Amino acid sequence: MDTAVFDPSGNNNGFPEPGEQGLQLFEALYNQGAITSTQITARVTSLTTGVTIDTADTAYADIAVGDSGSNTTPYLFSIEPSVACGTDMNFTAVVTDSVNTYSTAFALNASALLPRQDIFFNDMEGGAAGWTTGGNPNSWAITTNASHSPTHSWTDSPAGNYQDNTNNWVRTPAYDLSGMRRVELDGWFKYALETGYDYAYLEYSLNGGNSWNPTPLATLNGSQDWYAVNIDASVLDNQSNVALRFRLQSDGSVVFDGIYVDDVALSYEPFECTYAPLPDAPTLVSPADGTWVSSPVTFEWQPAGTGAPVEGYIFFLDDSPVMTFTEPITTTTLDVSPWSHTWFVKATNTSGASEPSPTWTFDVLAKLFLPFTMK
Ligand SMILES: [Ca+2]
Ligand SMILES: [Ca+2]
Ligand SMILES: [Ca+2]
Known part of the structure; x- marks a missing residue:
């Protein structure tokens, strides 16, 4: 479901913020059934303390198969000033039409989103930038053999193919991501890895690199020319001691060129709450x-x-x-x-x-x- 919020009674910036009242909520419904949906009504409920539904019931015009539609009149809700900026507000909507009743959940955030900001961006053109290598053989290095942004990238095996039984890595410094949310990793990768046997992993640590989570952010295998990656790294949200590493692991036979990484950015989505309530009447x-x-x-x-x-x-x-x-x-x-x-x-x-x-x-x-x- 797509949601849209309007805050004409608040600061009218299109974001629901603590203290705002008369917030208008529209929910788009999509008809993926086999017949036109008719007699559609819906009721929304708040599951979050301090978030009050003022108008819970609405209706929809008929929605043809494969079409979507929004409520004809908005749901109205209010957010107490005591709700913390950035709180996820959870709602359920119960939708009834002439055939079915079903329930759906959705969330809105009580804040105004600001443009995404980099925690770091490394185009590999300025030296190691605090990135360090290890493993066996310890062969990760900055190379000019291939690059996305000219003329440098990191690679596991600058001399040519990686070796059998390789397990080596390059890692970032530790970063404090406290208070940061919707963390994403972007980068450009190019690789040649024996299909089904040799892998490159993008791994993360929540303790500054003392240990690495066994579930990687990304697992790479096979061969790809340069392509852009955009990885949801929200597991790193609000973590105070984060490190990332690229690790290559090969088996006992058949080798390829390995992996190149360039233009790696870790970013998050800042937010703020700017609505200030009015004074009460004197x-x-x-x-x-x-x-x-x-x-x-x-x-x-x-x-x-x-x-x-x-x-x-x-x-x-x-x-x-x-x-x-x-x-x-x-x-x-x-x-x-x-x-x-x-x-x-x-x-x-x-x-x-x-x-x-x-x-x-x-x-x-x-x-x-x-x-x-x-x-
Ligand atoms: Ca607002
Ligand atoms: Ca580069
Ligand atoms: Ca192999």
Whole structure:
């Protein structure tokens, strides 16, 4: 299922982030059955603490065989501000049509994704770059025999074919991948290995190279000219002491040229959460609602005890924003004309302005300048 999220009530960046409400969720359904799917309804459930479904039910237009369609109205959900940035939010959707009911699971991440970044990139043009070799025979070296990015690559056997009973490697330094997720390995490989008998492995270590996981990230056999590889290395996500190595292992007869590796990058997908909730509406203190006062009038209000911190206020007199404070100042004194007026205040922060406080009224006494004369 393909998902799409819209956050027009939040910061409108297309990503669901902690604190955002009114998040709109669309789920595409694909009809892989034998007949047109009709009378489609669906209900979504959140499995993640702090993620609340506000509108759980939706419907779909009929979907023909081989077609897909999205819900006609969005599911709505909210993410509590306490949900950690980057949390995987798990959902289930139960879909019913005229024939079947089935359940499906999907996940969204509570964050805004940033462009993928390299942890390292090695084009083998700048020397060993901390990569080290070992094994028997210890023959891995940088070569100019073949390359993807001219003019160098790493190879197991620069002198020609590898030997029988080879077990040797080149490895990277250790990297701290704490806090990194969706780790990927990209590179260019070229190899000639006896089919079914001699193998090259891309292996990983989670303890800085003390031991290597018995399940490689990639296993290579046979022959290939230069080709790009893109390997899901999410087993390395958030690991603090990661190393990678290329290892060649041959059996007791028949040898080939071996493997070349070039332009190797380890990368991850950074993320951030930029949505800041608005402050809650302030409360008014004085002049009390419905009272008579003299001009100049001193107004006082106070922030709500809840919600995001307040950075400023907008003071409204007779529905006009007459004063804007860029600091959390909670009083002002103004000359006000006689008779009836209304006032309210909004609290502000970098995300914008809160809902207004209640609107209060007051009346200003007319100043009397009567020509009294004492007799
Ligand atoms: Ca957002
Ligand atoms: Ca190169
Ligand atoms: Ca062999």
